[in-house]
Amino acid sequence: MATTDEIIKRTAPSHLIDHNLIDREVESLCDGMVKYEKRPAKRKDGSRVQGLYNAWIIFNNPKQFNSYTTDMVKATILAFRRASVDREVSAVVFTGVGEKAFCTGGNTKEYAEYYAGNPQEYRQYMRLFNDMVSAILGCDKPVVCRVNGMRIGGGQEIGMACDFSVAHDLANFGQAGPKHGSAAIGGATDFLPVMIGCEQAMVSGTLCEPFSAHKAARLGIIADVVPALKIDGKFVPNPTVVTDKFIDEYGRVIHGEFRTGTQFKEGLALIKEGEIDLSMLDQKVEELCAKLIDTFPECMTKSLEELRKPKLNAWNANKENSRAWLALNMMNEARTGFRAFNEGTKETGREIEFVKLRQGLAVGTPWTEELVESLMPGAQR
Numbered sequence: 001m002a003t004t005d006e007i008i009k010r011t012a013p014s015h016l017i018d019h020n021l022i023d024r025e026v027e028s029l030c031d032g033m034v035k036y037e038k039r040p041a042k043r044k045d046g047s048r049v050q051g052l053y054n055a056w057i058i059f060n061n062p063k064q065f066n067s068y069t070t071d072m073v074k075a076t077i078l079a080f081r082r083a084s085v086d087r088e089v090s091a092v093v094f095t096g097v098g099e100k101a102f103c104t105g106g107n108t109k110e111y112a113e114y115y116a117g118n119p120q121e122y123r124q125y126m127r128l129f130n131d132m133v134s135a136i137l138g139c140d141k142p143v144v145c146r147v148n149g150m151r152i153g154g155g156q157e158i159g160m161a162c163d164f165s166v167a168h169d170l171a172n173f174g175q176a177g178p179k180h181g182s183a184a185i186g187g188a189t190d191f192l193p194v195m196i197g198c199e200q201a202m203v204s205g206t207l208c209e210p211f212s213a214h215k216a217a218r219l220g221i222i223a224d225v226v227p228a229l230k231i232d233g234k235f236v237p238n239p240t241v242v243t244d245k246f247i248d249e250y251g252r253v254i255h256g257e258f259r260t261g262t263q264f265k266e267g268l269a270l271i272k273e274g275e276i277d278l279s280m281l282d283q284k285v286e287e288l289c290a291k292l293i294d295t296f297p298e299c300m301t302k303s304l305e306e307l308r309k310p311k312l313n314a315w316n317a318n319k320e321n322s323r324a325w326l327a328l329n330m331m332n333e334a335r336t337g338f339r340a341f342n343e344g345t346k347e348t349g350r351e352i353e354f355v356k357l358r359q360g361l362a363v364g365t366p367w368t369e370e371l372v373e374s375l376m377p378g379a380q381r
């Protein structure tokens with residue numbers, strides 16, 4: 001009887017049709033700010049698998065916490081499409097350069113300097129953003145978010161669109177929209193309720209308070225969490241987070257909550273002293289990819305398609321309305337909030353004085369250029 005290798009050699013077509021949309025390198029579309037790498041797939045024992053790969057899609061804008069510009073969004077759509085149709089690719093790993101941030105969402109500089117006050121342009125942008133989320137949810141391969149740091153705003157939204165998330169425990173998670181002039185309707189309001197339930201979704205989607213990777217694991221937003229801080233050569237859990245106790249004296253769950261006061265400050269100081277090492281994160285990601293490769297490929301894809309449905313159905317029901325609302329919102333609240341973040345500093349603050357705005361609106365004050373200027377951080381009030 002012929003071996004499988006001999007049969008493959010004899011029966012595989014000599015010419016393969018390319019199903020890619022365009023014949024361009026992903027990097028060339030965005031000045032290298034999204035990288036696309038095919039890394040050899042590995043078995044569970046760590047040995048390399050001949051002819052099979054994992055596609056790594058890597059945001060490369062670390063100075064701006066891997067926020068995505070319009071060009072990066074375009075490149076990301078094509079990167080996911082490329083990975084989806086590549087026969088040699090088994091899984092996709094979506095991550096960012098460095099250890100500070102996976103992604104903190106849309107690029108606030110571009111929002112403030114180009115899209116603010118320009119709803120028709122933002123509507124075009126939102127076509128691309130929506131297509132990026134849909135490209136993740138429609139990828140024929142399992143998508144693993146390697147959370148190499150903060151996952152905030154749109155970063156959290158594209159992260160939650162992925163099938164699995166594995167994070168290092170110095171990463172924070174959360175939304176930013178209502179503090180910066182947006183609503184978290186680029187996926188969060190669709191995904192959060194089905195992932196963590198309506199009440200916790202409400203807390204995250206409205207209050208914009210960052211939470212730890214340990215809490216993200218407890219809530220069920222991520223599949224796994226690993227340490228990244230090394231003190232004297234030994235891995236230790238994030239010292240700014242409670243990881244050694246499950247309940248407080250009143251029986252409330254505190255595991256994963258941030259420490260407070262002096263303990264928090266001491267934790268920060270320890271992080272500064274230590275060394276950040278993402279090897280455990282990489283090991284976890286490789287382990288997961290190795291488990292995924294040990295399955296029937298079409299059964300895997302069908303399982304993904306079915307298990308994505310709760311997220312996908314909510315996303316598809318809302319995404320076009322969300323796009324239209326976000327575009328028009330660029331005329332007032334987004335225009336104000338993103339400019340405030342972009343023009344503010346650590347000294348002046350990067351948010352507007354919300355109570356002042358609410359007081360104005362409560363007596364019917366219209367949105368004028370003058371009102372917007374008066375709300376900028378540091379403006380005379």
Ligand SMILES: CC(C)(COP(=O)(O)OP(=O)(O)OC[C@H]1O[C@@H](n2cnc3c(N)ncnc32)[C@H](O)[C@@H]1OP(=O)(O)O)[C@@H](O)C(=O)NCCC(=O)NCCSC(=O)C1=CCCCC1=O
Pocket residue numbers: 063064065067104105106107108109129150152153154155176177180182183185186326341
């Ligand atoms: C909370 C933060 C993520 C982190 O705060 P902190 O640790 O204090 O760091 P910073 O000093 O703020 O940031 C370091 C430098 O990175 C720049 N940065 C950070 N995030 C962005 C970004 N998203 N775009 C551009 N640049 C960014 C920051 O300016 C600093 O650079 P500098 O040169 O000034 O030193 C905090 O950074 C933060 O809140 N960031 C913004 C988060 C945000 O608002 N994201 C956009 C949300 S909205 C969104 O993503 C959407 C997606 C699709 C649908 C519609 C929509 O709104």
